[in-house]
Amino acid sequence: MLRTDEAVKYLKNKGYRITPQRVAVLKALEGNTDHPSAEEIFKIVLKTHPNISIATIYNVLELLEEEGLINAVARVNGMKRFDPNTKVHPHFICRKCHKVYDIPIDREKLVDCFKEIPPEGFITESVKITFEGTCKNCNRN
Amino acid sequence: MLRTDEAVKYLKNKGYRITPQRVAVLKALEGNTDHPSAEEIFKIVLKTHPNISIATIYNVLELLEEEGLINAVARVNGMKRFDPNTKVHPHFICRKCHKVYDIPIDREKLVDCFKEIPPEGFITESVKITFEGTCKNCNRN
DNA sequence: CTGTCTGCAAACCATTTGCAATCGT
């Protein structure tokens, strides 16, 4: 799970400059379970940094993703959605309200299920498990 | 697995018109394990239908996906990739060569692994399991 | 015939890029 102070330390250590914009994006993501889009992160950060540019948001998100501090976990309505929780876990995308939910899962079972795949010679860098349908809330109506 | 004749029957039965363009897209996808993009399907169909428009390709693909005859299984380099095999099965996306591989998997194990998720009240319409990394071929070089 | 589909070209829109000015180190 992303923590701003640890991420800052990590980035500094890698030689990256610690700009207010980068810290602001990290803070917007810390503890955020909404799987926000770049636009949503932009809106959050605008509150404290009224001059920030959307291009900077994209820059920072790209950096954080490359450094493995966050993941792009889905694409909903054409927009990438980001998750500060980089542990492998399934997501559920609601086709009606476009919310992205984390799905709790028995980690042992998951590891067991996937341990012999993909085939030899393939090197896996990330795994995505995504359910799509209609969520509890939307099904009630 | 998609079969052109069955798909045609299905679409006709639903009241859709059977146009040469629709049949051509179906034929381009039948038995295709390359997970082609819209552009790639366009190129295939152009050989037999030199006047077809890319917009028509997108139209037909949208229709086939809505009708559950094909799936959009991934987005690689910004491009949707399509699979005529609509059975749930994992994919491996190579970050170097951008090939999309089908991954064989023990179906029973998969069902067992996923049977109690997602949580009650959520209605699942599709499941995607995607590995990303570098493929056997690219790792050799 | 009639209303669905197609082909064309323009529009869309999330994301990327080029570049001069800014600011972290």
Add this chain to the structure above:
DNA sequence: ACGATTGCAAATGGTTTGCAGACAG
């Protein structure tokens, strides 16, 4: 200081859309 990073505005590019004409049923 110096070079990495930002903000702005324009470009990119896969996909979508509007519409007149074509064609399947």
